[in-house]
Amino acid sequence: MSESTSNRKPPRNRDSWAKQIDRLSVGELPAEAINLNVHGRRPTSPLQGFGQLWQKTYIMRLEGIPEGADVTPAKVIAEWKANFASFWPEGNNFYGALQGIRPGEVAVLNLSVPGGGRLSTGVHVIYADDESFSFMTPEGHMFAGMITFSAAEDGEGGPVVQIQALIRASDPIYEATFRLGFGHKAEDEFWFATLRNLAAHFGGSGAPALRQVCVDRRVQWKEAKNVWQNAAVRTALYLPVIFVRRLLRRD
Numbered sequence: 001m002s003e004s005t006s007n008r009k010p011p012r013n014r015d016s017w018a019k020q021i022d023r024l025s026v027g028e029l030p031a032e033a034i035n036l037n038v039h040g041r042r043p044t045s046p047l048q049g050f051g052q053l054w055q056k057t058y059i060m061r062l063e064g065i066p067e068g069a070d071v072t073p074a075k076v077i078a079e080w081k082a083n084f085a086s087f088w089p090e091g092n093n094f095y096g097a098l099q100g101i102r103p104g105e106v107a108v109l110n111l112s113v114p115g116g117g118r119l120s121t122g123v124h125v126i127y128a129d130d131e132s133f134s135f136m137t138p139e140g141h142m143f144a145g146m147i148t149f150s151a152a153e154d155g156e157g158g159p160v161v162q163i164q165a166l167i168r169a170s171d172p173i174y175e176a177t178f179r180l181g182f183g184h185k186a187e188d189e190f191w192f193a194t195l196r197n198l199a200a201h202f203g204g205s206g207a208p209a210l211r212q213v214c215v216d217r218r219v220q221w222k223e224a225k226n227v228w229q230n231a232a233v234r235t236a237l238y239l240p241v242i243f244v245r246r247l248l249r250r251d
Contacts, residue, residue: 025039035120041138044139053167053215058191063157076202080133089193132149142232144226145166161206188210
């Protein structure tokens with residue numbers, strides 16, 4: 001007779017997973033944060049995206065680490081979670097919990113876009129342990145999908161750090177930027193810079209590389225309606241309102 005469900009032990013990493021939610025909820029943020037397109041939005045997977053499905057893996061070995069430094073994969077992940085925002089390229093902001101990356105947390109992102117604009121969106125932390133952590137994107141984000149950050153030893157030198165994304169462009173506007181090339185270019189440069197900043201934090205350097213595979217070249221026309229939630233468009237339309245409100249507060 002099979003073991004009863006009541007006698008089964010919970011998964012060892014149960015506490016590393018976020019509880020399933022239907023809508024995102026944003027907590028208190030700094031006054032300078034542009035809080036749009038996150039609160040009340042649904043998390044999205046690649047199944048809810050419009051564009052081609054891509055698996056993009058950004059990978060880099062941490063080299064030139066000072067001799068005697070304690071830079072294990074666990075140490076890298078601990079520092080990455082605790083100081084995630086500080087590794088992003090200048091001009092981009094990650095407003096997460098003060099305690100760092102934890103399962104269930106929702107963060108607001110204020111990102112630079114070509115032409116000097118801003119985009120406000122967010123992420124939901126769906127998993128975090130001592131070896132990796134993962135985000136899921138909300139409706140309106142550039143991508144519908146998941147992104148995972150990890151570190152490991154491969155026996156050939158310093159730790160290898162990796163960012164792996166399984167993503168579709170959320171709507172036809174975003175998909176057009178990737179078909180034209182500049183969407184992919186901006187995304188790749190963003191994560192290359194992040195990995196270099198992470199290496200510099202430990203006193204080292206590295207040469208990031210990209211491995212990418214188009215898993216599904218088809219688009220999902222039924223999801224073209226996602227354009228209504230496009231965070232770039234909504235942020236651009238709402239920024240004048242935000243600036244006027246901030247000016248009035250100063251008076």
